[in-house]
Amino acid sequence: MLHAPDRGFTNAEFEQRTQRVQLAMQADGMDALLLTTPADIYYFSGFLTQFWQSPTRPWFLLIPQSGKPVAVIPGIGLECMQRTWIDDIRVWAAPHPSDDGVSLLVATVKELCGDSPKLGVPMGQETHIRMPLNSLSQCQKELKSGHWIDATQVIRSVRAIKSKHEIEKIKYICSIASKAFSRVPTYELTGRNTIDLFRQFKMSCLELGADDCAYLVGAAGPDGYTDVISPPGPRALQKGDVFMLDTGCVWDGYHCDFDRNFAVVHASDEAHRAYGILWEATERAIEALKPGMTCKELYQVMMDAMPGTDGGNVGRIGHGLGIDLTEPPSLTAFDETELKENMVMTLEPGINYGNGLTMVHEENLVIRANGAELLSTRASQTLPICQRM
Amino acid sequence: MLHAPDRGFTNAEFEQRTQRVQLAMQADGMDALLLTTPADIYYFSGFLTQFWQSPTRPWFLLIPQSGKPVAVIPGIGLECMQRTWIDDIRVWAAPHPSDDGVSLLVATVKELCGDSPKLGVPMGQETHIRMPLNSLSQCQKELKSGHWIDATQVIRSVRAIKSKHEIEKIKYICSIASKAFSRVPTYELTGRNTIDLFRQFKMSCLELGADDCAYLVGAAGPDGYTDVISPPGPRALQKGDVFMLDTGCVWDGYHCDFDRNFAVVHASDEAHRAYGILWEATERAIEALKPGMTCKELYQVMMDAMPGTDGGNVGRIGHGLGIDLTEPPSLTAFDETELKENMVMTLEPGINYGNGLTMVHEENLVIRANGAELLSTRASQTLPICQRM
DSSP states (O other), X not given: OOOOOOSSOOHHHXXXXXXXXXXXXXXXXXXXXXXXXXXXXXXXXXXXXXXXXXXSOOOEEEEESSSOOEEEEEGGGHHHHHTSSOOOEEEEOSSOSSOSSHHHHHHHHHHHHOSSOOEEEOOSTTOOOOSOHHHHHHHHHHTTGGGOEEOHHHHHHHHHBOOHHHHHHHHHHHHHHHXXXXXXXXXXXXXXXXXXXXXXXXXXXXXXXXXXXXXXXXXXXXXXXXXXXXOOOSOBOOTTEEEEEEEEEXXXXXXXXXXXXXXXXXXXXXXXXXXXXXXXXXXXXXHHOOTTOBHHHHHHHHHHTSTTOOTTSSXXXXXXXXXXXXXXXXXXXXXXXXXXXXXXXXXXXXXXXXXXXXXXOOEXXXXXXXXXXXXXXXXXXSOOEXXXX | OOOOOOSSOOHHHHHHHHHHHHHHHHHTTOSEEEEOSHHHHHHHHOOOOGGGGOOSOOOEEEEESSSOOEEEEEGGGHHHHHTSSOOOEEXXXXXXXXXXXXXXXXXXXXXXXXXXXXXXXXXXXXXOOOSOHHHHXXXXXXXXXXXXXXXXXXXXXXXXXXXXXXXXXXHHHHHHHHHHHHHGGGSOOTTOBHHHHHHHHHHHHHHTTOSEEEEEEEEEEETSBSOSSXXXXXXXXXXXXXXXXXEEEEETTEEOOEEEEEEESOOOHHHHHHHHHHHHHHHHHHHHOOTTOBHHHHHHHHHHTSTTOOTTSSSOSEEEOSSSSSEEEEOSSSOOOBOOTXXXXXXXXXXXXXXXXXXXXXXXXXXXXXXXXXXXXXXXXXXXXXXOO
C-alpha cells in the first residue's frame, strides 16, 4: 500500500484549472459558467463536504471569463467555503420560503456578465442541474436562456485530464481497495451472507485508510451472479458460489472504481473460463492502450478478445474516473473521444456465461505518454478461490 | 440496541403508497407523475441500489392515475428492478449517444396519458430533476410542459407520513448510531485528529450493523467549533477541545440524522452553559410536541427556550427525516406545515457562544398521537467528557 499523499490542492492548481476552463469558455464565447453539482464545484473551488447528501439547498459556483470563481451559496456553507481559495462568497439564508438563492444568483450573473449573458450551462449527457425546476425556469427567464450555451464539453475536456495530485489521490485510494480485496480470501465465510461480507469489506477499507466506502455493489450465486448493481442480500454463501464486489472507495474526494471476483471453495470450468476471457481482454487493452487512440478503438480491442460475446450487456466496458465514480468518456462502439495522457480510466469488460450468469472484471489505470499505468493492483490471472468455508 | 427489522417492504405497502399518491394526484388533476431521483423512486418502487452514485444514466418512474408504477430505466438496472413489485419495466441501452431514454420516456407517457398529459413533476423546494437539461428541454417540448403541474406537495404529503415499517427501520438505525456514540468516550484520543476519530466512529457504526455511515460531518476546536458541515481535518485533538460528530447512518435505505458533542478532558463554563441551553430547548420541544402543531410553533418553543440567540445561523432548527437525510418540512419561523402523527423529525437547535463558536444538538423522533417518541437515545443532560488523553 502507498503512503498517503497530502490532502487538498494548492491555490496554484485551482488557478490552473480555472484558467484552462476559461480558455475553453472563451473559444465557445461564454461570459460565465454556472455550476451546481458537487463534483464540478469541488473541482473548481475545493469545497468538499458530505452535506451535499441533504437535498434541501441548492449551491452555485460561477466562473467568469477571468479571475476566480464566485460562490453563491447557503449561509450554512460560508465557513467551509471560506477555507477554500475562493474570495467572493455570497450567501443567503436557506432554506428560504420563496426565493432560495435565485434572486442572488441572477443579480450576481448580471453583475459579472450584464443583462444578456452568454451563460455556459452543462446540458448534455451525464449532467443535470441541481436546483428546483421552478427556480431553474425563473433563471431561464431572467437570464435569457435563449443565449445560454451548452458547457458539457468545455467542463468535460478540462476535468478529464487529471493533474499529478489528482492522480496521486486516485492511485492511493486504488492501493487501499487493492489491499482490502487481497484480504477477502482470508475472511471466514461459513454461514455468512453478502450483507455481512460487504460490511466486513467496508471495515477493511476504512481500517486501511479509506475516507469512505459508500459505493459497494455486487452479488453472489451458485457458480455466478446475474446482476452487477445490487446491494448485498440475506442469502447465505455456499460452496460453489461465485461472488463479486465492486467498490468506489473515496479518499479526499477522489474515487477508485473496480471489482474483484471470488469463488467459494470451487467453481465450474465455465466460470473459470469466463474469468480467463475477461482477464485476457483486459490484458490486451492494457497492452494496446496509447494516447491518441479513441475510446471506440480501445473498446474494439477488448471486444476482439471476447469473440461471440456482447461485453456483458451493461452499456459500456469502461469509463473515466475521478471525483465522480463514473465520468466521461465511455468505452463503447460509438464514443470517438480521443484518449489522452493523464486521463484516468476503468477497463470493465463483462461476459455472459452458463444459464443466464454474468461476470464483470475491472481495473483502473492512468494513461501515460508511453501507455497504461495500472492504478489498481492487477487482478489474479485465474479466479481466486476462498477456502474458508 | 434493537433487533434488526425485516429488510424491504411488502407489496401491500407499495400498493398503499401508490394509492395514497394517486388520490392526491387526482385531487390536483394529474394524469401521471414523473419521478427521477433515488429517494422518490425507492419510495414507490423499492428499487434500492448505490448505483445512483454514478451520474451517467438517468432513471425514470411514472405513476399513472391507477395501477402500478411503470419503470423506464437503463438496461443495467433491469435485473434489480425485476426483483421489486414493479411489472412494467421498459429499458434502453444506456449510455446512448443521442437519445438517453428520452424517446422511450416520451412514448411511455403518451401511451399512458395521451398527447397532452397533465404531467405531475416535482418543481418546488428541495427537489430537482435528475436528467440532462437538453433531455429535459426535449421532454418539455414533446410533452407540452405548459400543461405540467407542480407535484412537490403531492409527493411530500405522502412521503412525510411514515408507515410502521419505515419507522422501524429509522428507529433501528437510530439505535445503532446511539450505541456508536456511546462508545466515543472510550476512544483513546491522545495524538489523534478528527480524520482518525471519524474513521473509528464509522467502523463502530458498521460493526454495530449500519449498512453505511457515508454522512459524517463535524468539527473540533479549543472549547468549541465554528462550522457544522465540514469533513474531518488533520489537527490533533487537544485537552480542552469540544468536538461534534453529526451522522446520517443508513439501514435498508433509511437514515438517522443526529449529532453528539464531547469535550476532551475539560471544557469552559461557557461551553457547558451552551450545551445546557440546547439540551433544555430540545427537552421543551419534546414535551410540547403534539400532532396538530405547526412547524413554526415548534420552532418557537425552542427559540423561546434560548432567549437572545438566533438558533445557530444554519437556516432551520430541525427537519423531516427518512429515505433522504433531510426531508421537508423545516422547523423555521415561516414553515406553517402541520405536524402529523407518524412524521419523523429532527430537533436541531444551535447556539453561538464564546468568540465565534457555535454548538448544535440534535435528536430524532416520531410524532405519535400523544406526543413525541424519541428514536435516538436521549443525549446526556450535561456535556460528556472524554477522559482518554
